[in-house]
Amino acid sequence: MAGxxxxxxxxxxGAEKIFVGVKEFKCMGARPPYDHPHVFLDMGQxxxxxxxxxxxxxxHDPRLAATDSDPEGAVVRDAA
Numbered sequence: 001m002a003g004x005x006x007x008x009x010x011x012x013x014g015a016e017k018i019f020v021g022v023k024e025f026k027c028m029g030a031r032p033p034y035d036h037p038h039v040f041l042d043m044g045q046x047x048x049x050x051x052x053x054x055x056x057x058x059x060h061d062p063r064l065a066a067t068d069s070d071p072e073g074a075v076v077r078d079a080a
Contacts, residue, residue, distance in 0.1 A: 007066060008038065008076040009058070017057040018074050021064030027051040031076065 007025045011018060012034075023043040029036035029051075036053040043049045047060045061070065069075050 006040070009069065009074045010035070010076050011054060011056045011074060013071060013073075015056065015071055015074075017059055019059050019061040019064060019070040020074070021061060021068050022066045023060050025058075027054065027056060027058070028076065029054040029056075 007022055008028050009018065009020065009025050010028050010031045012030045026038045026040050028038045039051065039053060041049045041051060041058065043060055049058050051058070064070065067075055
């Protein structure tokens with residue numbers, strides 16, 4: 001069992017890139033009903049990862065908390 005909750009991120013605004021405070025998360029595209037399959041992404045040693053479904057570029061920013069993003073609102077609070 002995972003030792004932490006894996007955050008879900010959504011790109012409702014259609015931003016080309018989103019800065020996040022985590023390196024492991026699930027991208028869901030946009031919020032339902034416009035979401036794509038929720039794909040687990042792991043940056044590993046890198047500081048960025050590209051979602052293979054929606055082509056959103058996620059960039060790690062260590063100054064951000066796990067619950068924050070830039071632009072704001074990408075972290076989904078009520079993901080199942």
